[in-house]
Each structure stands twice: as C-alpha cells, then as structure tokens.
Amino acid sequence: MNTDFSKIYINGAWKSGSGDRSIKNINPFNQEDILEIKPALKQDLDDAYKAAELAQVKWAKELPQVKRALLEKAVQIMDEQKEIFTDWLVKESGSTVFKAEAEYRAAMNVLKEAATFPYRMEGKILPSQTPGKENRVYREPLGVVGVISPWNFPLHLAMRSIASAIATGNSVVIKPATETPVTGGLIFASLFEAAGAPKGLVNTVVGRGSEIGDDMVTHKTPRLISFTGSTEVGRRIGKLAGGELKKTALELGGNNVFIVLEDADIEQAAESAVFGKFYHQGQICMAINRIFVHSSIYDQFAERFIEKAKELKYGNPAEADTKVGPLINRGQVDRILEDVNESVKQGAELRLGGKADGNVLEPTVLTGVTNDMPIAVNEIFGPAAALISFDSEEEVIEMANAMPYGLSGAVHSSSIEHATLVAHEIHTGMIHVNDQPVNEEPHMPFGGEKDSGIGRFNGEWALEEFTTVKWVSVQHNRRNYGPFFKS
Incomplete structure (x- = not known):
C-alpha cells in the first residue's frame, strides 16, 4: 500500500490538487501537523467523476467472481496492513487504541459482507396480464456514487458505502471530511489500488466544502450521493440532490x-x-x-x-x-x-x-x-x-x-x-x-427516522440503496391488439 497521503487520487494516479491553500491534517490530541495536502478544486472533481464514469461502464459488465475477488483481495491487504489503518485512526481522528481496533474490525466486517453482494444481485420473473408475455426484473448498478465521509468513524462509515457501491457494480468518488482526509478517503484509494482495482473505479478528492462541496452533489455524473454527517448539512445535500433528481442515502444526527x-x-x-x-x-x-x-x-x-x-x-x-x-x-x-x-x-x-x-x-x-x-x-x-x-x-x-x-x-x-x-x-x-445504542452489524439494516436521515445501509438493504431495477418484458407470441386495428 502507498502510505504517502499528501496527494489526491484520480483515475489511478496520485497528483496534487489544483488549489493553492493547503489543507493541514492536524493531530487533535497534540496539535502536531501530520501532513499537508493541496486541495481539489472543481476541475479536479470533474476529472474524478469523468474517470469514474468511464470505469463504471466496464466494471458493471465484469463477472461476479471478478468483483468478489477485488473485495477479497482488499480484505487480505487490510489484514496484512492492520497497523497502518489503526495508527492513522489514532493520530488523525483522536481514536483511542480500543476504538481504533474496533473501527478497523467493523470496516473489515463490512468489506467481507460486501464481497457477497456480486452473487446476490437477484432479479425476478413475474407473470403478465398479457397473453404470451413474460415479465423480467433485473437488478443493475446505479452508475457512479459520490461518497461524502465523516470524521468521527471515517474508516468504517466510508467503507460501508464504498465497498457496497463497488460490489454492486458502481464506481466511486470519495470526498472525506477535511479533518480526516486519510482515514475517510485517501486510505481507500491506496487499499483498492493495491488490490488491483481498475483505474477510475475508486477516486478520492480532498477539498474544502466551500470550494467543491455543492459540486460534489450537483455534478451531472453521480446518481447517488451517500452522506454521513450532521442533519444541517444533510438537509442541504438532500435539497441539492433532489433538484438534480439524484438518490441520496443520508445518515445524520441523533438525540x-x-x-x-x-x-x-x-x-x-x-x-x-x-x-x-x-x-x-x-x-x-x-x-x-x-x-x-x-x-x-x-x-x-x-x-x-x-x-x-x-x-x-x-x-x-x-x-x-x-x-x-x-x-x-x-x-x-x-x-x-x-x-x-x-x-x-x-x-x-x-x-x-x-x-x-x-x-x-x-x-x-x-x-x-x-x-x-x-x-x-x-x-x-x-x-x-x-x-x-x-x-x-x-x-x-x-x-x-x-x-x-x-x-x-x-x-x-x-x-x-x-x-x-x-x-x-x-x-x-x-x-x-438491555444494551446500549452504539450497535452496528454488517448484515442488519442501519439508518434513522425523522431528522436522523433516510435510507438504510448494510446487508440486503444496502443492495437496495446502491442499485436500481429494470423491467424487461418479453412477448413470446404475436400480440393481439384487439379492436385498435379494426375499422
């Protein structure tokens, strides 16, 4: 795995962002500078989305065993490089050792669950009201997914969207929180690059919300915006996405x-x-x-x-x-x-x-x-x-x-x-x-009601979020259109 996280990642290449004002990555405990990153601007974001769009067309057609193999390779690399993930969680997000270990395991479990998705893209054959017709329903990927990750559990909460999207035939563009650009974004670029992901399948743009936040949502390419964060920001994302007729998966605040x-x-x-x-x-x-x-x-x-x-x-x-x-x-x-x-x-x-x-x-x-x-x-x-x-x-x-x-x-x-x-x-x-509310299992539906968001992550519910369905009807016999052709 690449461990130089001072650059953004677009179309299989590590590069400096176009912005002049660097984003400083600061250790929240001792206030030490960890690294500096030149941020992405609108052109970089556009490049990332275009690369993702091209990659997704090919990725969607890959056989299920190919998709599964990529995710399983990522699991293997995470297992071998555990210390990279946990060390970054401690120094970048202020995680205790206990929390870093737990978050690493949670992200790993999500990745393992997602590796089953390529063989769970099920369709249906349904009866028809028309003689000689067969109704088929196919489950298909959405296309490109924009993932906006939070700073509190960046590795885990980003992974559940990224892995689910890739497993179901989508490509991703990730924008991590500026407080955690590595564990919420760049580390995934490194992980999937090492696992052999095709160029453009996974892209990470580190940038300020004031500069690329709205464009991350309103860009014409992504069909789903997955966001985890505050209700205030989630409302804005929902409004912007709704104006562009995009799907959203929003996991927001709680009381x-x-x-x-x-x-x-x-x-x-x-x-x-x-x-x-x-x-x-x-x-x-x-x-x-x-x-x-x-x-x-x-x-x-x-x-x-x-x-x-x-x-x-x-x-x-x-x-x-x-x-x-x-x-x-x-x-x-x-x-x-x-x-x-x-x-x-x-x-x-x-x-x-x-x-x-x-x-x-x-x-x-x-x-x-x-x-x-x-x-x-x-x-x-x-x-x-x-x-x-x-x-x-x-x-x-x-x-x-x-x-x-x-x-x-x-x-x-x-x-x-x-x-x-x-x-x-x-x-x-x-x-x-008889437990406490901090629970998540990779096969159970995760999400809220009211101001806590819309949509569900994990398991079969993630399959619903990150895919769409297409109805294809097949008319086996010549159809009789009744009196339409009678004078």
Whole structure:
C-alpha cells in the first residue's frame, strides 16, 4: 500500500490538487501537523467523476467472481496492513487504541459482507396480464456514487458505502471530511489500488466544502450521493440532490435515548450507559444523548453511573488504557461546555467533570436535567451525560419522542417483553433491549427516522440503496391488439 497521503487520487494516479491553500491534517490530541495536502478544486472533481464514469461502464459488465475477488483481495491487504489503518485512526481522528481496533474490525466486517453482494444481485420473473408475455426484473448498478465521509468513524462509515457501491457494480468518488482526509478517503484509494482495482473505479478528492462541496452533489455524473454527517448539512445535500433528481442515502444526527425502567438491573444498566455515552468520547451518531431513569431508582443509578465514569482514564489516545481521548477540535469542546454551563444555570447539577485540557474534555455528568435544557435538546456529540428522571412510561415515551431525531436508542428492564413493548413506542430506526445504542452489524439494516436521515445501509438493504431495477418484458407470441386495428 502507498502510505504517502499528501496527494489526491484520480483515475489511478496520485497528483496534487489544483488549489493553492493547503489543507493541514492536524493531530487533535497534540496539535502536531501530520501532513499537508493541496486541495481539489472543481476541475479536479470533474476529472474524478469523468474517470469514474468511464470505469463504471466496464466494471458493471465484469463477472461476479471478478468483483468478489477485488473485495477479497482488499480484505487480505487490510489484514496484512492492520497497523497502518489503526495508527492513522489514532493520530488523525483522536481514536483511542480500543476504538481504533474496533473501527478497523467493523470496516473489515463490512468489506467481507460486501464481497457477497456480486452473487446476490437477484432479479425476478413475474407473470403478465398479457397473453404470451413474460415479465423480467433485473437488478443493475446505479452508475457512479459520490461518497461524502465523516470524521468521527471515517474508516468504517466510508467503507460501508464504498465497498457496497463497488460490489454492486458502481464506481466511486470519495470526498472525506477535511479533518480526516486519510482515514475517510485517501486510505481507500491506496487499499483498492493495491488490490488491483481498475483505474477510475475508486477516486478520492480532498477539498474544502466551500470550494467543491455543492459540486460534489450537483455534478451531472453521480446518481447517488451517500452522506454521513450532521442533519444541517444533510438537509442541504438532500435539497441539492433532489433538484438534480439524484438518490441520496443520508445518515445524520441523533438525540438517542437510554431508558432505565423501574425494574431494570441497575448495575447492568449503568455499565451499559457508561459505554454508550463515553465510547469514542461520545462522538458517535448512535451515542447516548439523554439517559432517562425512573424516579424510584434515579439516585441509585446516578451513583453507580458516576462511580463507573470516574474510573475512565482520559487523555492521550495512543496509550492503550485510555478510554476517553480528545475531541476532534477545540470548537467542539467549547460548544459542549457552553451547553453544560447553560444547563447548570437552568438548574442541573454538575456531578463530575466539566473541565477540559486542550481538546480533552473530562467525562462529565449532570443530574437534575430536564428535557428542555441545552444538554438534552442539543446533540452533544461529546463526553457529557444528561440524567433525566421520569415517573411513568407514558411520560418517558413522550419525552423520548419529543425531539426531531430518531436514530438509535436502548431500553433496560428485567422483563425483556416489557422492554420490547416500550421500544416499539420509540420512533427510531434502531433500538436495543438491555444494551446500549452504539450497535452496528454488517448484515442488519442501519439508518434513522425523522431528522436522523433516510435510507438504510448494510446487508440486503444496502443492495437496495446502491442499485436500481429494470423491467424487461418479453412477448413470446404475436400480440393481439384487439379492436385498435379494426375499422
């Protein structure tokens, strides 16, 4: 694999972007410059899309074993070059060693699942209302897919679109977040180049959203835009894509709930909540945003939750025992602290943390939170937990559904069936009983409702997203058009 990530990748060649103002790739923990990249401008993006369009025509016609072989080779290379992937996740995205290892495995599992897709491009033969006619439905690739990847889980969340697109006969142009240009984009160019991908099949353009963001969506070539990121940006992408009649797969923000019912196992629930809140510093679309606890066990749960949160080591993500590393930049730290401080002014009690050293925010816990405080209303996307009390299931269901998001969630109870009934009442794309909301499996549908996005990733649902169907009817016998030809 090529490990010089200072250039963009178009049509099988590493080249400098046309922009003059370099993009600096900065380690979020120690603020050291990792590398500089001359960014892509509109002409570079156009070149990438044109290369992808030419490559896709040939790639779509390749035999399924050829497509599968490319993906299997990529799996082999990832296995052999694991340290390249995990090291870059630590230094570029602020991942702890634990998170980098987990994200690497998740990306690998997505790639393995996608390798099965070439043999799952199933069609159908259906009856016809016309005598002598046979109806055939073929599943076909869309064409070129534009992938806009996020900075929080860049390797995993980009892989689920890139691998699915390639496996189903599409080509891709990737635009990674400028905070993670390598793990969200350039590392895929290197991986698939090493695996033997045809020129133009995989292209990566690193550029500022203000310079190429809109063109990434509105360019005439891509038929699907796959985006993972904020709801605000997702709305704009959806609007731009809709104006061009393009498909979108949008995985957006979340305000995920964690509900602890009166009969829950407090120890299990507290442990589950600490993981779901503080894993990767809470910078996960599925991370817990609001922890609802029945008033009868609220104080007991809060004590156990705080005790467990106190045990989390925070700081340098490169140290193997660190559980909470840095946020991606100082702006995120300041935004979260503002919500924490304003919520305290409104009556919440700061029980743990509330301070930052550089981009490292201590694990922070607030109790006495109400559903209308900033720490509950806003998507926190950081290591600050809000504990909210409730008295009845009707009340907690109403509060859970009050926000415009619906991505993931969790319900804890000693009665699995009871918890499942409550889970059904929460308007969300995914929810988990006696677990936490940060779950993804490569064969299960991943996606949200309401402001959390549209579309589904993974497994057979990814096959639907990254393909289209064509109806071909075959008239075996001469058709009688009835009185049309009678005078």
